[in-house]
Amino acid sequence: MTQTRTTRLERGRSALGPALELVHTGRAPTRSVLTAELGVTRATAGAVAAELETLGLIQVDSRPGAAAGSQGRPSHRLAIDPAGPVVLATQVHADGFRAALVGLGGRIVATVPGCMTVPADPVHVLSAVVDAGAELLRGSGRRCLGAGLAVPSAVAEPEGAALNPLHVAWPAGAPVREIFAERVRAAGLFGADGGGGATGTGPTAFTGNDVNLAALAEHRHGAGRGARDLLCVATGHRGVGGALVLDGRLHSGSSGLALEVGHLTVNPQGRACHCGSRGCLDVEADPLAFLTAARRDPGPEVSLLQQARDLLRTEYDDPSVRTATEVLIDRLGLGLAGLVNILNPDRIILGGLHRELLGADPERLRAVVADRSLWGQSGSVPILPCTLDHNSLVGAAELAWQPVLDDPLAALQPV
Structure with missing residues (x-):
């Protein structure tokens, strides 16, 4: 040669x-x-x-075929490749979990939800979500190249501990990455036979905060694509989270704890928050706050997020629901305005129930942000809905795909 x-x-x-x-x-x-x-x-x-x-x-x-009217060689x-390898993406939330197989391009190949009361010992729910993923993998016949987990807590780096799992019963500092990695190894997910017995070195299990991972997914595949400084704020099943992409890269701070936006005060006389403060966005603009403001008692049969979405979609003309929508939009707008003043993002994307609130009355939300923020007054910041279904899952998959993106040849070596 x-x-x-x-x-x-x-x-x-x-x-x-x-x-x-x-x-x-x-x-x-x-x-x-x-x-x-x-x-x-x-x-x-x-x-x-x-x-x-x-x-x-x-x-x-x-x-290749030339497009109509085009010139030159097509x-x-x-x-x-739609039949290519996958990674296991998992998410734990206040009402249970979800597992999925995700291919390159952020495409969800298969997914399954699991509803359960999340116990205080994270081993139980992480075992259940990995078992569900292993069942999906066995049915797919695909090769699994890695695994990612999204959790409703700040995740400290580099140890991978859940520092403030306020909406699940885990103890602060639970070693979720270590537990998840051990359960993945025990399940033998990285065998070339689609869940067989290969263990040891090879693909790795990753863990991250659910909203951080949602922002990562949206920046690569969804509403945040092309943004340089992207702010994502979302409410899932409980609480409110935020994430920031700076200059095209997810910003998680010096130890993984940046942008705990749920603990911005938006109603000083409001509800007591789990963090010890009062009137935080976390308890003033989540699904439970919406149901409470609409004078609805939450039921046990479906998740709080689904109940709030259903109420907003089917009963918006009810005066109490419309008033609750306006109240939460105003609280959310106040929080976003403060973040705009500090961060000056070039785009804001909203997920979970916040996406539905934006859709219900976009002009009201944009007006509140513009009125209460310096940068909003000088030039409007685009506020867009997240576009990916299960974006935290897709973000968990991005963690698992990253070693493959870094070095495809090394990642695809036999385990």
Whole structure:
């Protein structure tokens, strides 16, 4: 092999990760775009795409067709291989859990929910969610390359402890990453036979805060794509969380604890919060607060989030529901205005019940933010709904996919 050929091959292999990330995030739909984004020759881009296809990660259209009215040679289209490997994505929330298999491109291949009272010992629910994921994997016949877990708590780095699981009964500092990794290893999820007995080294289990992971997913695949400084605020089954993407990267602070927006005070005379303060966004703008403001008693049969969504969608004309909507929009807007003053984001995205509130009266929410924030007055900040279903799950999958995006060849070596 000549020196030129060796250099070209090494250059192509070093480009595999960046190329896969470009296809994964939808930024390189064709080989010509891939060539331009990587800054390599057409030959190198073609070799990189071919290698990723050989690895079973993407598909290259072998017979590209020119679009109507276009000029020049048509470019080969690139797409994620729909039959390729998956990762296990899991989420624990106040009303139970959800497990999913997620492919490249953020595509959910299969998912299953589990409803349970989350016990004080996290081992029980993490065992249940991993078992549910293992069952999905056995049914799929896919190879699993990693596992990610989203939890309703700040997760301290690097140890992976849940520091403030306020809406589940876990003790503060529960070692959720360690427990999750042990349960994944015990289940043998990383065997090439779709859940067989391979354990030991190889793919890794990751854990993160659910709203941080939602923001990561939306930035790569959803409403936050293209934003430089993205603020995400969401309420799930209980409480309110926030996350920030700065200059295209998730900002989690020095130890993983940045942006605990749920503990901004938006109603000084309001409800007592679990953190010891009063009137926090966490207890003034979540599903339980909405049901309470609408004078509805929460039922045990479905999650609080689903009850609040159903009420907003089906009974919005009821005066008590409309008033509750306005009250929560005003509280949410006040919190967002404070965050805009501090962070000056170029886009805000809202998830969970907050997405539904935005849809119910977008002008009211935008007016509150503009009226109460300096940057809102000088130029409106776009406020958009999150667009991904189960975005915390997709974000958990992003954690698990990251080693593959960093080095596809190393990640796909036999376990």
